[in-house]
Amino acid sequence: MGSGIIIQSLSGFYDVMAEEETYRCKGRGVFRNKKITPLVGDMVEFDPEEKVILTVKERSNELVRPPVANIDQAIVVISAVEPVFNSRLLDRFLVLVESKRIDPVIVISKQDQILSADEISGYRNMYEKAGYTVILSEPESLEAMQQVKELFKDRTTVIAGQSGVGKSTLLNAILPSLSLETAEISKSLGRGKHTTRHVELFSINGGLVADTPGFSSLEFDDVTSEALGECFPEIREYDPECKFRGCLHDKEPKCAVKKAVEEEEIGRERYDHYIEFLHEIQNRKPRY
Ligand SMILES: Nc1nc2c(ncn2[C@@H]2O[C@H](COP(=O)(O)OP(=O)(O)OP(=O)(O)O)[C@@H](O)[C@H]2O)c(=O)[nH]1
Numbered sequence: 585m586g587s588g589i590i591i592q593s594l595s596g597f598y599d600v601m602a603e604e605e606t607y608r609c610k611g612r613g614v615f616r617n618k619k620i621t622p623l624v625g626d627m628v629e630f631d632p633e634e635k636v637i638l639t640v641k642e643r644s645n646e647l648v649r650p651p652v653a654n655i656d657q658a659i660v661v662i663s664a665v666e667p668v669f670n671s672r673l674l675d676r677f678l679v680l681v682e683s684k685r686i687d688p689v690i691v692i693s694k695q696d697q698i699l700s701a702d703e704i705s706g707y708r709n710m711y712e713k714a715g716y717t718v719i720l721s722e723p724e725s726l727e728a729m730q731q732v733k734e735l736f737k738d739r740t741t742v743i744a745g746q747s748g749v750g751k752s753t754l755l756n757a758i759l760p761s762l763s764l765e766t767a768e769i770s771k772s773l774g775r776g777k778h779t780t781r782h783v784e785l786f787s788i789n790g791g792l793v794a795d796t797p798g799f800s801s802l803e804f805d806d807v808t809s810e811a812l813g814e815c816f817p818e819i820r821e822y823d824p825e826c827k828f829r830g831c832l833h834d835k836e837p838k839c840a841v842k843k844a845v846e847e848e849e850i851g852r853e854r855y856d857h858y859i860e861f862l863h864e865i866q867n868r869k870p871r872y
């Protein structure tokens with residue numbers, strides 16, 4: 585028996601990457617009855633002779649779009665210019681990533697186009713203070729590429745971020761063999777982007793990276809108001825000092841989080857977004 589990880593799923597077959605080679609396997613017959621659907625990213629045990637997956641190990645998490653499991657890390661790309669830097673959108677991505685218990689890293693792209701370096705460095709400080717790694721990138725910056733490449737080691741990573749921020753450009757720069765279609769290429773071929781593609785994991789610097797961006801839906805459907813604070817590392821840090829257990833850091837008195845905002849230990853913008861998201865979740869229509 586061998587063990588490996590599913591790196592691609594193709595019409596009923598699964599490519600299982602094991603130590604020395606990759607095997608194209610089928611799922612075991614009983615999977616259908618047991619409603620087990622192996623996903624890309626699944627750790628499996630398989631029979632290398634019969635080329636059959638025998639068991640799927642428990643997942644640490646799973647994404648729906650693209651369908652991929654056991655993600656350790658998300659590189660959230662946000663551009664400094666075009667689309668204009670948007671901290672609310674960045675915070676939205678960070679919450680969604682954290683809610684899946686995935687570690688986020690922030691990459692601010694298009695540094696070559698910025699007019700005011702001060703604004704971006706202010707944001708960089710705010711996010712670093714919150715506990716995040718922030719990398720400033722542009723296609724020519726070998727240092728940034730090297731930093732991003734280091735992140736892939738021993739982990740499974742997805743790239744996330746809105747359209748046009750440079751996700752494909754970044755991955756292509758690091759892994760030229762990937763040759764993902766960037767906006768320029770799709771324009772020259774006269775077709776739009778976002779053709780539906782399956783997801784595949786590629787080996788890079790001792791880790792794996794998904795070739796399809798994660799977090800295409802930006803809704804907080806699976807995040808509860810109680811869990812939201814957990815998705816902000818700096819709120820997570822101060823929460824135990826709040827007077828009331830289950831403090832939502834909104835209207836409650838003796839709230840350590842609000843105090844930390846007053847004392848500028850927590851970024852005001854981050855807190856404002858937390859409150860906006862909290863109200864959005866609280867006002868969410870119940871789904872039946
Ligand atoms: N000046 C500059 N342009 C960049 C940078 N990164 C990407 N671009 C350009 O921005 C455009 C969008 O880049 P893509 O890599 O296709 O963006 P994407 O995030 O993959 O977009 P989607 O596939 O739509 O999600 C392209 O024209 C890139 O050449 C950068 O750091 N600096």
Ligand SMILES: [Zn+2]
Pocket residue numbers: 823826827831832833834836838839840841842
């Ligand atoms: Zn509080």
